[in-house]
Amino acid sequence: MKRRVFNFSAGPAALSKEVIQQAADEMMDWRGSGMSVMEMSHRGKEFTEILANAKADLRELMSIPDNYKILFMQGGAIAENAIVPMNLIGRKPQPATIDFINTGHWSVQSIEEAHKYAKVNIAASSEDAGFTYVPARDTWKLSQDAAYVHICTNETIGGVEFNYTPEVGDVPLVADMSSNILSRQIDVSKYAVIYAGAQKNIGPAGVTIVIVRDDMLGHAVPACPSAFDWKQVAEHDSMYNTPPTYPIYIAGLTFQWLKRIGGIAEIEKVNVAKAKLVYDYLDSTGFYINRVPVADRSRMNVPFVLRDESLNAKFLAEADANGLVQLKGHSSVGGMRASIYNAMPLEGVQDLVAFMKDFEKKYG
Amino acid sequence: MKRRVFNFSAGPAALSKEVIQQAADEMMDWRGSGMSVMEMSHRGKEFTEILANAKADLRELMSIPDNYKILFMQGGAIAENAIVPMNLIGRKPQPATIDFINTGHWSVQSIEEAHKYAKVNIAASSEDAGFTYVPARDTWKLSQDAAYVHICTNETIGGVEFNYTPEVGDVPLVADMSSNILSRQIDVSKYAVIYAGAQKNIGPAGVTIVIVRDDMLGHAVPACPSAFDWKQVAEHDSMYNTPPTYPIYIAGLTFQWLKRIGGIAEIEKVNVAKAKLVYDYLDSTGFYINRVPVADRSRMNVPFVLRDESLNAKFLAEADANGLVQLKGHSSVGGMRASIYNAMPLEGVQDLVAFMKDFEKKYG
Numbered sequence: 001m002k003r004r005v006f007n008f009s010a011g012p013a014a015l016s017k018e019v020i021q022q023a024a025d026e027m028m029d030w031r032g033s034g035m036s037v038m039e040m041s042h043r044g045k046e047f048t049e050i051l052a053n054a055k056a057d058l059r060e061l062m063s064i065p066d067n068y069k070i071l072f073m074q075g076g077a078i079a080e081n082a083i084v085p086m087n088l089i090g091r092k093p094q095p096a097t098i099d100f101i102n103t104g105h106w107s108v109q110s111i112e113e114a115h116k117y118a119k120v121n122i123a124a125s126s127e128d129a130g131f132t133y134v135p136a137r138d139t140w141k142l143s144q145d146a147a148y149v150h151i152c153t154n155e156t157i158g159g160v161e162f163n164y165t166p167e168v169g170d171v172p173l174v175a176d177m178s179s180n181i182l183s184r185q186i187d188v189s190k191y192a193v194i195y196a197g198a199q200k201n202i203g204p205a206g207v208t209i210v211i212v213r214d215d216m217l218g219h220a221v222p223a224c225p226s227a228f229d230w231k232q233v234a235e236h237d238s239m240y241n242t243p244p245t246y247p248i249y250i251a252g253l254t255f256q257w258l259k260r261i262g263g264i265a266e267i268e269k270v271n272v273a274k275a276k277l278v279y280d281y282l283d284s285t286g287f288y289i290n291r292v293p294v295a296d297r298s299r300m301n302v303p304f305v306l307r308d309e310s311l312n313a314k315f316l317a318e319a320d321a322n323g324l325v326q327l328k329g330h331s332s333v334g335g336m337r338a339s340i341y342n343a344m345p346l347e348g349v350q351d352l353v354a355f356m357k358d359f360e361k362k363y364g
Numbered sequence: 365m366k367r368r369v370f371n372f373s374a375g376p377a378a379l380s381k382e383v384i385q386q387a388a389d390e391m392m393d394w395r396g397s398g399m400s401v402m403e404m405s406h407r408g409k410e411f412t413e414i415l416a417n418a419k420a421d422l423r424e425l426m427s428i429p430d431n432y433k434i435l436f437m438q439g440g441a442i443a444e445n446a447i448v449p450m451n452l453i454g455r456k457p458q459p460a461t462i463d464f465i466n467t468g469h470w471s472v473q474s475i476e477e478a479h480k481y482a483k484v485n486i487a488a489s490s491e492d493a494g495f496t497y498v499p500a501r502d503t504w505k506l507s508q509d510a511a512y513v514h515i516c517t518n519e520t521i522g523g524v525e526f527n528y529t530p531e532v533g534d535v536p537l538v539a540d541m542s543s544n545i546l547s548r549q550i551d552v553s554k555y556a557v558i559y560a561g562a563q564k565n566i567g568p569a570g571v572t573i574v575i576v577r578d579d580m581l582g583h584a585v586p587a588c589p590s591a592f593d594w595k596q597v598a599e600h601d602s603m604y605n606t607p608p609t610y611p612i613y614i615a616g617l618t619f620q621w622l623k624r625i626g627g628i629a630e631i632e633k634v635n636v637a638k639a640k641l642v643y644d645y646l647d648s649t650g651f652y653i654n655r656v657p658v659a660d661r662s663r664m665n666v667p668f669v670l671r672d673e674s675l676n677a678k679f680l681a682e683a684d685a686n687g688l689v690q691l692k693g694h695s696s697v698g699g700m701r702a703s704i705y706n707a708m709p710l711e712g713v714q715d716l717v718a719f720m721k722d723f724e725k726k727y728g
Contacts, residue, residue, distance in 0.1 A: 005398030009405040012609055020392055020400050027388035034369030034687065036384050038568035038614065041373040041690055074438035074570060075591050078605035082589030113590055199606055204402035206438065206570040206608025223587040225446030226477055227439050241442035242563055244570025244608065245376055250402065323398065326405055 006348035009326035010156045010301060010339040011179065012199040019253045019343075038246040047245055051238065054252030061255060061263055064188050064211060071210040071230060072238040072248050076197035077106070077178045080208060081113035083228045084174060084193065089118050089147050090219035096147040099123040099171070101140065103162075104131035104155030105332065106176060117221070118147065131158040134296045137166045148172040148192065154180035154298050156200075156339065157330045159290070161298035165190045172216060180300050181209070182258065183342055184268045192216050200300070201341050203251035206244045258342070267342050274340050274349040275299040281353050287360040288336075305335035311363055312336070322355050324348075370712035373690035374520045374665060374703040375543065376563040383617040383707075402610040411609055415602065418616030425619060425627055428552050428575060435574040435594060436602040436612050440561035441470070441542045444572060445477035447592045448538060448557065453482050453511050454583035460511040463487040463535070465504065467526075468495035468519030469696065470540060481585070482511065495522040498660045501530045512536040512556065518544035518662050520564075520703065521694045523654070525662035529554045536580060544664050545573070546622065547706055548632045556580050564664070565705050567615035570608045622706070631706050638704050638713040639663040645717050651724040652700075669699035675727055676700070686719050688712075 007014040030037050033046050040047045055070045064070065075083070089096040096118045100111050102125035114120050121143045124135035142149060149168045154161040156179045165186060166173070172192030181196040188194065192213045199205035210230065217231040226232050227241045258267060279297060282290045282304055290297070290304045306312060315336065319327050329335040340349055371378040394401050397410050404411045419434045428434065439447070453460040460482045464475050466489035478484050485507045488499035506513065513532045518525040520543045529550060530537070536556030545560040552558065556577045563569035574594065581595040590596050591605045622631060643661060646654045646668055654661070654668045670676060679700065683691050693699040704713055 004393065007399050007403055009403065009408070012402060012404060012406060012606065014403050015400065020403075023400075024388055024391035027391065028384055029367055032367070034367045034689065035371050036379065036387075038376060039371055039373065039378050039384075040376060042376060042569065044373070044690060074440075074443070074608075075589075076438075076605045079438070079589060079591040082591065086587075086589075116586060116589075197606060199609075204608070204610040205406065205606045206611055222480060223450075225439075225443060225450075225480075225592075227443040227446065228589075241440045242376065242561060242569045244438075244568070244611070245563075246568045246610065247570055247608070325398065326408060 005323040005325045006344065006351060007325050008338045008340065008344070008352070010200070010330070010337060011197070012205045013339055013341050014343045015203065015250070016254060016257045016343045019250065019257050022253055023250060037249040040245065042239060042242050042245050050249050050252055051243070054248055054255060057252065057255035057259060058209070061182065061258055062186070062188055062211070067214045068188060069212050069214065069217070069230075069234040071212065071233045072243050073208040073210055073228070073233060074206065074244055075228075076199070076205065076208055077176050077195060078109065079228070080176070080195045080210070081110045082116065083224070084150070084195065085114050085117040086224040086228065087220045087230050088172070088174070088193070088216060090221050092145065092147045095119050097121055097143045097145065099142050099146040099149040101125070101135060101149070101151045102127060103134055103152055103160055104158040106152045106155055106178070110150055110152065110176060121146065123149065126160070131155065132160065132291050133293055134160055134162055142168065142171065146171050148174045150174045150176070152176040154300055156301045157303070157333055159292050159298045159301045159303040159337070160296045161300065163295060180298070182264060182267070183271050183300055185264050198247060198251055200339070203254050204247045207247035207251060270346060271299045271340075271342065274344065274346055275302070277349050277353055278302050278338060278340070281356065285360060287364045288356065300339060300341055302338045302340065303329055303333060303335060304337075308363075309335070314363070315359060318359060319355060322351070324352055324355055367687070369687040369689045370708065370715060371689050372702045372704065372708070372716070374564070374694070374701060375561070376569045377703055377705050378707045379567065379614070380618060380621045380707045383614065383621050386617055387614060401613040404609065406603060406606050406609050414613050414616055415607070418612055418619060421616065421619035421623060422573070425546065425622055426550070426552055426575075431578045432552065433576050433578065433581070433594075433598040435576065435597045436607050437572040437574055437592070437597060438570065438608055439592075440563070440569065440572055441540050441559060442473065443592070444540070444559045444574070445474045446480065447588070448514070448559065449478050449481035450588040450592065451584045451594050452536070452538070452557070452580060454585050456509065456511045459483050461485055461507045461509065463506050463510040463513040465489070465499060465513070465515045466491060467498055467516055467524055468522040470516045470519055470542070474514055474516065474540060485510065487513070490524070495519065496524065496655050497657055498524055498526055504530075506532065506535065510535055512538045514538045514540070516540040518664055520665045521667070521697055523656050523662045523665045523667040523701070524660045525664065527659060544662070546628060546631070547635050547664060549628050562611060562615055564703075567618050568611045571611035571615060634710060635663045635704075635706065638708065638710055639666070641713050641717055642666050642702060642704070645720065649724060651728045652720065664705055665701060665703045667693055667697060667699060667701045672727075673698070678727070679723060682723060683719060686715070688716055688719055
């Protein structure tokens with residue numbers, strides 16, 4: 001008898017049960033081909049169709065304008081921390097300047113890597129308050145001539161999220177959306193580049209989605225590896241090197257699942273409801289604590305601590321025994337974290353809150 | 365009713381049926397965890413165990429000495445074409461020189477990318493004969509002070525393979541073994557670096573294996589992205605960025621399958637038998653032609669043409685109808701190609717040769 005748990009991992013994270021079931025059913029024989037998707041030539045008619053459908057479905061889901069390319073790459077957001085500057089600083093005389101908004105762990109990672117390639121200007125930061133908020137747009141000190149402005153739209157560790165798309169004029173806006181892509185409606189046309197590791201809201205680790213406006217192509221510095229030069233990747237329709245075919249297939253199944261349930265408008269409603277359920281409960285008790293101001297709270301990652309930290313291990317063990325797994329907080333901040341991405345059903349969050357209430361009754 | 369075909373794709377390629385079946389069985393619930401492997405945190409106890417076992421099994425299979433690290437990376441061999449020089453040229457004053465042995469399409473790709481980072485010396489080449497042979501060691505003109513010597517041990521398009529490990533003295537020997545790793549016994553200690561995209565003999569596209577001697581770590585040039593700096597990757601046990609967890613899991617299942625059937629010594633016997641079956645038949649007829657001299661023939665990829673090329677489409681269609689798929693040759697050379705990696709059973713090659721004989725009788 002197989003069991004399925006509610007998996008609150010920050011990533012790689014839970015996928016839709018329907019997606020996993022379909023992948024299992026199609027493993028030995030993808031639709032009469034006699035092969036698993038992972039055994040197919042990437043240039044064969046079967047995989048070519050899988051890739052084309054995944055692209056078309058993502059374009060439809062996010063209303064991606066025609067003047068943007070969708071690339072399937074490798075290395076995740078951490079690799080893009082180098083790949084983005086290598087592709088964009090060539091737009092400006094060297095050394096170019098990059099403006100960063102520093103909202104937490106993942107912003108810091110992007111900033112540290114950018115130092116290899118450019119001058120860095122921290123235009124705004126919430127480091128002063130332990131990365132518990134998103135600096136308001138009117139406090140940002142942008143450079144005169146930056147190659148681009150970089151934001152991380154959701155910080156998985158601090159649990160803070162941009163609830164708006166900032167206006168930055170003519171400067172290209174680049175966003176690491178790894179942990180909230182497809183979770184809420186956004187206007188893609190306000191961004192020059194959006195990138196996201198797949199392993200939170202899209203599919204398995206090993207594929208990176210890059211959505212790039214056409215005028216951002218063709219500026220790579222000479223040292224940029226060809227496989228990571230967006231122009232090369234775009235011209236070869238993500239087949240400059242062999243793409244991660246199986247992760248792309250799973251991403252495509254996720255896109256189809258999202259379309260079936262009504263697209264981003266519908267999943268956003270579920271995400272709002274899930275987040276409200278947890279935060280309302282957190283705000284109603286002093287037994288658990290979340291420190292992020294209401295306006296900046298992430299819908300995707302809810303970090304919280306127990307007032308009595310000595311109960312941490314007991315909380316995790318009892319949660320696990322109740323089929324609520326991977327709730328341990330990031331090692332840098334401790335405590336707990338419930339990551340409630342698209343694939344987490346409302347039922348999972350209801351179970352979590354019910355468990356948290358019981359635990360409070362027992363030990364509060 | 366699901367069907368399974370014999371899949372002769374050059375890569376992504378067939379995997380062991382046992383591996384695919386196990387992956388299907390474990391998809392919804394990996395060993396009582398309640399999760400698919402692709403949903404697991406890479407830092408959780410379940411995946412940590414999967415990664416450790418995969419490394420240990422590969423080390424055992426290839427008898428990899430203790431002073432070599434095993435890295436799981438992303439981007440395939442095409443990305444390594446940049447990553448290798450970025451990691452190794454720092455060992456020498458700039459600009460460094462790299463010696464290449466040019467044996468075909470994949471060597472050429474490595475050479476072209478290397479021009480971005482170093483001076484290139486083509487120490488030997490078989491381009492004069494359309495890449496149909498491996499230049500003998502005593503014809504190589506190595507540089508005085510190369511950062512390393514690069515070979516591609518098996519060329520999938522030309523169908524030529526090194527049947528020996530060349531001696532190059534103290535200069536580090538670097539090998540792209542994407543298409544023949546694990547297919548034959550080699551002495552790892554003769555190489556400084558071995559790299560291989562997984563999608564031929566190991567697992568799904570999206571994971572690259574790098575086996576690197578300790579003294580090759582720590583020489584990356586400043587522009588090398590941290591995620592591709594072997595030293596960083598080694599120090600973080602392949603978790604500097606989120607690794608491609610599901611492809612690594614499948615690679616691990618393949619390693620376990622190889623161990624069950626007796627390791628590389630045993631699979632090499634099967635590979636020798638499979639190759640002999642096809643080449644013996646090719647040599648017995650003028651209906652099909654392979655142009656590679658016997659000594660340099662690849663055991664993994666058997667390209668051949670029909671004497672009457674107008675029969676190509678008919679050959680492919682009838683083969684496909686007989687469950688023998690993806691036999692079309694690479695677009696740059698035309699004709700046919702039977703890729704018969706580790707996962708292709710002897711039975712598949714027997715079926716192929718029987719079909720080829722029938723086809724010859726019908727149209728010869």
